[in-house]
Amino acid sequence: MSSTTTTDLPGTPEMPDVPQHLVKPNAPVIGRVHATRLCTRSRKAAGFVRHVEIDVSGTELENSWHSGQSFGVIPSGDLDGKPHKLRLYSIAAPTGGETGDGTIITTTVKRLIDEHWESHKLVQGVCSNYLCDLNVGDEVLLTGPVGKRFLLPSDPSKHDYIFIATGTGIAPFRGMMLDLIRQGMPSRAALLMGAPYESDLLYHDDLTAWTREHTNFSYHTAISRHTTPDQPTKLYVQDLLREDFDTLGPMLASERTLIYICGLAGMELGVFQTLAKLLTPEHLAQYITVPEGYEEYPEKWERSMIPKTIKKTKRVFLEVY
Ligand SMILES: Cc1cc2nc3c(=O)[nH]c(=O)nc-3n(C[C@H](O)[C@H](O)[C@H](O)COP(=O)(O)OP(=O)(O)OC[C@H]3O[C@@H](n4cnc5c(N)ncnc54)[C@H](O)[C@@H]3O)c2cc1C
Incomplete structure (x- = not known):
């Protein structure tokens, strides 16, 4: 029996074995922003949420992910002299990407904007705002894919x-x-x-x-x-x-x-x-x-x-x- 197959409950799905961590944080690949647009229903929405498409053609991420997985983004810059840590973003593209050839990976990212509870200073999330600020053609460091459970079943x-x-x-x-x-x-x-x-x-x-x-x-x-x-x-x-x-x-x-x-x-x-x-x-x-x-x-x-x-x-x- 495959390790991912379970039959204990009627209707228990058989899940695919999918690769993950093909691109690790110590050797990220470079993607290039292919498209970026607001995806809220109206510009007057309380939050700012962007649909960001990234071209990963020619990298190890090309054709490597399944819908439901996530990928990592390493924002540029540093925090107290140390490079920023990666943040995970759910893949919003289907398996095979936006164009079906595995080159365009997508996410849906919300700008984290808040007020610090004590200092009442503005808190701007590092990576979400970095991703949302990127323009078409900009480079971005990526890792992944991540996740082996939150997937559609094999069939x-x-x-x-x-x-x-x-x-x-x-x-x-x-x-x-x-x-x-x-x-x-x-x-x-x-x-x-x-x-x-x-x-x-x-x-x-x-x-x-x-x-x-x-x-x-x-x-x-x-x-x-x-x-x-x-x-x-x-x-x-x-x-x-x-x-x-x-x-x-x-x-x-x-x-x-x-x-x-x-x-x-x-x-x-x-x-x-x-x-x-x-x-x-x-x-x-x-x-x-x-x-x-x-x-x-x-x-x-x-x-x-x-x-x-x-x-x-x-x-x-x-x-x-
Ligand atoms: C599996 C997974 C999938 C995810 N998918 C998505 C996705 O598809 N889209 C998406 O937008 N996000 C997603 N996230 C969340 C994402 O990884 C980031 O956590 C998010 O974008 C915030 O990162 P940031 O760098 O902008 O914020 P950071 O710079 O990391 O800031 C967040 C920090 O600010 C602090 N903070 C926030 N508000 C305040 C306040 N008022 N006062 C004091 N401190 C405060 C928080 O405690 C936190 O420590 C996912 C996370 C996981 C684990």
Whole structure:
């Protein structure tokens, strides 16, 4: 039996073995920015998020990654005389890249801008602002790819997908969706996207277009800080599981379905609590295992209980940062 194959739970996916760490931080390759654009729904969004495409042709990164993996970026400059450490960014491109020939790798990067809690000085994240400032043609040091678990299964057509994202957590799902679309969209997929304001939704026009082009794809949005004519109450992303249960309930009951969660650290707690409230014990056990006595009070669960007490099954994939 392959080390990545598991059969303990019905619907457990067989996962591919993918290469990682082909390019190490002590010998990064040079990529060149191919395109950069804002990917928020509106320029008036509260955050600045950019879709950045990087040409890696002729380097060891060319044709080397799978959707769902990440790559490393080493920002130029130094901190107290030492070179900056690399930061990881999720790959937003499909396997094979934007153009299908493995040359263009992409990410979705949010500028980290904040105020220091004590000194009240402006905090500008080093790497996110470096990446967002780059222009077409600029060089950038890259490593990777990284990640061997947050991937589509070996045969994607054997499963259906519920992708749950907040913010730049959308990045790997853009890549995975493009992989599925390039394979003729052989599965059902639902993408649940949470954002503070409507203006902060990412890749909104592309995702909306995909719902028109692919009847087995649905796109659901949750806006947490204001209401809209379509959404009369404020919603967090996990609330969509309940709000859109007509569509999502049959998927959640199916043995084909895998759940992928990506975005803000902590978002998994709300997702697991909501699943526990909505699903029968039999269906819940497809996604999480809960010790006896805990299942009746999901509202009392705390994040620290994951993963020791509340455990996800191999049909749930989690990447939060
Ligand atoms: C697997 C993985 C995938 C990722 N994918 C993506 C992605 O696709 N897109 C993306 O944008 N990011 C992604 N990230 C996050 C990314 O790696 C960086 O952490 C992020 O861009 C911030 O890096 P930075 O260099 O800009 O900030 P840094 O210079 O590293 O600054 C962050 C530091 O600032 C501190 N800080 C922030 N605000 C304040 C404040 N108010 N007061 C005091 N200190 C403060 C934080 O504690 C932190 O130490 C991913 C991370 C991981 C682990």
